[in-house]
Amino acid sequence: MDILQILLNGIVLGSLYACIAIGFSLVWGVLNIINMLHGSFIILGGYLTFFAWQYSGMNPVVILPIIAIILFGLGYGLQYFFINKVVMAPVLTTLTLTFGLDMILYNLMTVLFTATPRRVTLDLGTLSVGDLYLPIDRLLGMGLALLLTAILFLVMRASKIGRAIVAVRMDRQAATLMGIRVNHVYAITFGIGALMAGAAGAIFSMVFPITTNLTGTFLGKAFVICVIGGLGSVPGALIGGIALGMIESIAGYTIGPQNATTVGFVLMLILLVVRPTGIAGVKGYE
Amino acid sequence: MNMTLKNGLKVAGLTFGLAMASAVTPAVAADDVLVIGAPLALTGGLADEGKKQQDVWKLWLDKINAAGGIDVDGKKMQVKFVEYDYQTDGKRAGQLAEKLITDDNVDVLMAPFGSGHTKIIAAVAERYQVPMLACVASSTSVYDQGFKYLFGTLAPNTGMTESMVEFFKAQKPDLKTVAIYGRDDVFPKSMASALAASAESGGLDVVYNELYAVGTMDHSAAVSAIKSANPDWVYMTGYTQDLILGRKQLSDMGVTSPIITMVTGPAYREFTEGLGELADGVTSSTWWHHSTAYTDAVGPWSTTASFYADFTAAYKSDPDYVHASCAAAADVLVSAVQAAGSKDKQAVRDALAATDILTFYGPIDFGDNGMNQGREMPIIQVQGDAIKVLYPESIKNADLKMID
Numbered sequence: 001m002d003i004l005q006i007l008l009n010g011i012v013l014g015s016l017y018a019c020i021a022i023g024f025s026l027v028w029g030v031l032n033i034i035n036m037l038h039g040s041f042i043i044l045g046g047y048l049t050f051f052a053w054q055y056s057g058m059n060p061v062v063i064l065p066i067i068a069i070i071l072f073g074l075g076y077g078l079q080y081f082f083i084n085k086v087v088m089a090p091v092l093t094t095l096t097l098t099f100g101l102d103m104i105l106y107n108l109m110t111v112l113f114t115a116t117p118r119r120v121t122l123d124l125g126t127l128s129v130g131d132l133y134l135p136i137d138r139l140l141g142m143g144l145a146l147l148l149t150a151i152l153f154l155v156m157r158a159s160k161i162g163r164a165i166v167a168v169r170m171d172r173q174a175a176t177l178m179g180i181r182v183n184h185v186y187a188i189t190f191g192i193g194a195l196m197a198g199a200a201g202a203i204f205s206m207v208f209p210i211t212t213n214l215t216g217t218f219l220g221k222a223f224v225i226c227v228i229g230g231l232g233s234v235p236g237a238l239i240g241g242i243a244l245g246m247i248e249s250i251a252g253y254t255i256g257p258q259n260a261t262t263v264g265f266v267l268m269l270i271l272l273v274v275r276p277t278g279i280a281g282v283k284g285y286e
Numbered sequence: 287m288n289m290t291l292k293n294g295l296k297v298a299g300l301t302f303g304l305a306m307a308s309a310v311t312p313a314v315a316a317d318d319v320l321v322i323g324a325p326l327a328l329t330g331g332l333a334d335e336g337k338k339q340q341d342v343w344k345l346w347l348d349k350i351n352a353a354g355g356i357d358v359d360g361k362k363m364q365v366k367f368v369e370y371d372y373q374t375d376g377k378r379a380g381q382l383a384e385k386l387i388t389d390d391n392v393d394v395l396m397a398p399f400g401s402g403h404t405k406i407i408a409a410v411a412e413r414y415q416v417p418m419l420a421c422v423a424s425s426t427s428v429y430d431q432g433f434k435y436l437f438g439t440l441a442p443n444t445g446m447t448e449s450m451v452e453f454f455k456a457q458k459p460d461l462k463t464v465a466i467y468g469r470d471d472v473f474p475k476s477m478a479s480a481l482a483a484s485a486e487s488g489g490l491d492v493v494y495n496e497l498y499a500v501g502t503m504d505h506s507a508a509v510s511a512i513k514s515a516n517p518d519w520v521y522m523t524g525y526t527q528d529l530i531l532g533r534k535q536l537s538d539m540g541v542t543s544p545i546i547t548m549v550t551g552p553a554y555r556e557f558t559e560g561l562g563e564l565a566d567g568v569t570s571s572t573w574w575h576h577s578t579a580y581t582d583a584v585g586p587w588s589t590t591a592s593f594y595a596d597f598t599a600a601y602k603s604d605p606d607y608v609h610a611s612c613a614a615a616a617d618v619l620v621s622a623v624q625a626a627g628s629k630d631k632q633a634v635r636d637a638l639a640a641t642d643i644l645t646f647y648g649p650i651d652f653g654d655n656g657m658n659q660g661r662e663m664p665i666i667q668v669q670g671d672a673i674k675v676l677y678p679e680s681i682k683n684a685d686l687k688m689i690d
Contacts, residue, residue: 002514009506107329115333117527119534121562126538135538208503209530209560213331217501252507257498258470260507 005132006253007246012134014245015142019203020218021225021237022148023196029231030169030189032091033083036098039219040105041194045071045201046210047109050118053205060120061140064202068195075194080187087186102215110212117209124206137206144203145238148196153234155192165189227268230278239280243267319364320356320629322619323392325382325407327399330374334526334556335399335422335608342609343367343396345600346616349586356620359627365620368392376406383410393629394418394619399608401425401472408436417622417635421615422608424573425476429655437638437656439611439618439647443473446549446571446663447480451488453665453677454519454545457686461545465494465517467508467532474523477549481521493517498528505532509539519545526551530560537564544688545569552668553606567689569667569676574607574647577673578664578681585617587646614647 024038045067052063078101079087086093124136156162167175168185176182204210221244229240244264252260271278324343327336347367355362368390372379379398386392387410395411397404397420404423411418412433420428424440455461464485468478475497482495493515496508509532512520520543522532529551536546546568551557553572558565576594587593593613597605619634621643626633642651653659665677667686674684 002510005510006507009504009510013504013506110329110333114337116556117334117530117560118556119530119560121560121564123534123537123562123564126540128540133539135535138538209527211527212333213527214503216331217503220501221503248504249507252504253511256496257467257502257505257508258496259499261499261501 002253006249008132008134010246010249011242012138012142012245013249014242015145015238016138016204016207016241017221017225017245018149018238018241019141019145019196019200021222021229021241022145022152022234023193023200024219024222025226025229025231025237025240026152026196026234027190027193028226029233030165031087031094031186033087033094033098033190034091034223035190035193036095036102036219037078037105038193038197038222039215039217040102040109040212041071041075041197042201042204042218043210043212043215044074044105044109045198046205046208047113047118047201048198049202049205050120050210051113053120053122059122060202060206064144064199067202068199071198071201072191072195076187076191078194079190080183083190084183084186106212106215113212115212117211117213118205119209120205122206135207137203141203141207144199145241148199149234149238152192152196156234161185161188224264224268226278228264228271228278230280233280236278236280240278243279317629318361319366320394320623321390321392322365322367322394322396322616323383323386323390324367324369324396325372325379325386325398326369327374327379327403328369328371332374332399332403336371336374338606338608339396339399339422339612340369341601342597342605342613343616345597346586346613349596350620353586356624358624358629363623363629372398372403376403379403380406380410383407384414387411387414387416392416393631394634396421396612396615397423401428401476404428404438405431405472408433411435415635416631417619417638419615419619419638421612423473425472426655426657427472427476429657433656435635437618437641437652439615439650439658440573440607441658441663443477444480444484447477447484448488449663449677450481450547450571450665451484451490454686455488455490458518458545458688461490461518463491463493463515463517464519464521465512465515465543466492466496467494467505467512467520467522468497469502469524469528470497470499471524474525474549477523478521481523490519498524502528503531505535506539509535509541512536513539513541517543519543519547521547521549523549526554526557526560529557533561533564533568542689545686546689547571550607552666552673555604555606558668558671558673565668566670567668567687569665569686571663571665572607573663574610575664575666575673575675576605576610577675577683578648580644580646580648583617583644583646584621585614585645587613590646593646610647614645614650617645617647618643618650 027035048067049060127134164180164185225240229236248260251263355364370382372382395418399422401423404420405428417435420438424443426442468474529548550570550572552570581589622634622637625637662678664675
């Protein structure tokens with residue numbers, strides 16, 4: 001029975017990991033920007049949810065769309081007014097800019113909210129089937145990750161803005177000639193990345209203690225998941241997240257929790273050598 | 287307003303010149319000012335703990351200033367703190383400690399939070415022969431390096447674990463098995479290994495004993511293994527965010543051990559706030575709790591109650607052992623400067639070594655390795671909304687409650 005529990009733990013954890021990585025993968029894949037702000041966006045979403053819950057008593061699931069819209073606005077503004085100025089520069093330039101912006105946001109949050117860990121103590125209980133235990137808040141996170149992935153997949157495939165994003169990624173000049181407002185599309189894409197991070201933060205506020213200390217950890221996970229899952233494909237983040245969750249869960253049980261995170265990084269290194277596009281990535285995006 | 291490139295360069299050059307001029311001016315402290323240097327983790331992973339140190343030293347300094355300074359050899363001496371943020375980066379902490387000594391000419395150093403970073407700064411202080419007080423480092427490995435200028439107000443970890451094993455065995459005679467799960471970091475790791483040694487020598491069977499890496503976001507694999515081992519007692523060490531997550535996952539996965547200890551979770555208010563009802567019943571050992579009641583102490587606070595009252599009035603929250611130990615370290619320093627009659631580094635070092643005083647935080651008496659030997663540390667438990675002291679007998683205010 002233990003092995004079933006371990007596999008279930010891995011799938012649920014992996015779905016939460018996918019929540020972290022979807023927005024990061026989109027921004028990296030489409031804009032070619034390694035968004036160092038991503039971890040802070042998740043924590044900001046978590047803090048906003050926590051304070052909204054603390055002062056109004058509203059359920060995080062209800063607050064989630066509002067938080068997501070706020071983060072979208074923030075992401076859109078940052079891209080439109082700052083990152084767009086250097087978006088055509090080499091990747092190191094945009095990385096440095098987002099790193100600087102992250103330092104500002106991170107320190108602002110530390111000053112305003114302190115680094116004290118906070119959690120929405122709305123324990124939803126556990127679903128138990130025989131000897132198997134599944135925490136409901138994690139299941140909710142898993143459902144949300146799947147839903148977000150499905151929505152983003154549909155948006156990218158079937159909506160006008162989705163096609164515009166893909167078109168800009170494929171050929172910026174041609175897209176401009178077709179009348180697509182490229183700066184606007186870039187800002188929307190970055191906004192969607194921030195929206196996904198905010199939504200993940202809202203769900204995480206029930207599962208993990210939210211503290212600015214975790215921004216680097218979230219960013220590191222997003223990076224590993226994108227390399228494992230592959231860039232340029234929406235399901236890539238989901239596949240990468242679940243793969244990492246399963247690997248960490250199995251490794252944690254078999255070779256000890258001390259080495260579980262290392263195994264994820266080793267896998268990333270191997271994939272970088274043998275399959276740079278990741279498990280489900282599109283060629284040309286690596 | 288449009289500024290030409292040439293004008294911009296002139297302004298930049300002038301600004302840079304002024305900055306350099308102020309940077310190269312040697313900072314020489316006057317004899318009547320005691321300058322304390324403190325590299326603090328105000329941002330990064332230990333930002334919360336660094337802020338605690340900064341807060342309590344501000345409160346302490348306000349008290350000292352309100353009294354017009356400290357009395358040394360019949361004269362008033364002012365006290366000043368010079369603090370830098372080392373961003374929770376150990377290497378930077380070492381560099382800033384060196385800057386504090388060479389550029390800012392501090393008379394004494396206060397160590398930052400944690401045994402790991404204290405170890406780094408202690409080496410710098412020793413090299414320059416500057417006395418250093420460590421208020422949040424309890425691993426004996428920090429003190430067993432033969433350093434002469436390092437003094438710590440916390441007591442050794444091992445004392446905590448031995449008394450805890452004995453106490454729980456006495457309270458629950460059928461206690462047989464323990465699962466130990468610790469963060470792979472200096473203090474949590476040393477507590478986990480100390481407990482394993484104490485449990486084995488106390489006749490308990492250690493059924494699970496693993497460490498988790500710094501940055502672990504999920505404990506479900508370990509919790510599943512602990513559940514299979516079905517221990518009577520779960521002992522977890524780590525920082526607050528790890529412990530909140532760990533306790534929640536123990537509950538989520540249906541672990542039903544009657545004793546759950548999380549070091550040093552319940553010593554922090556954010557632990558109980560982050561867990562709500564799940565915190566109920568969790569035990570811990572700690573170096574200090576505000577329910578301890580010392581009186582006739584030296585320093586600006588003569589009783590534990592007066593420190594508690596001032597702190598809660600200033601910060602609207604309860605102080606924990608970090609606040610208390612760091613304020614007490616400042617008291618010890620003042621006491622040593624007064625005993626030395628000056629701020630001469632060697633004289634202050636010798637006076638520190640001879641310290642044997644009672645502060646609001648408890649007795650402080652440094653042993654040969656510089657660690658505080660004079661303390662019997664409390665075992666505490668969350669019971670409802672309150673933190674109760676279970677041990678030692680002299681300050682106990684409740685009995686151990688098993689978790690249902």
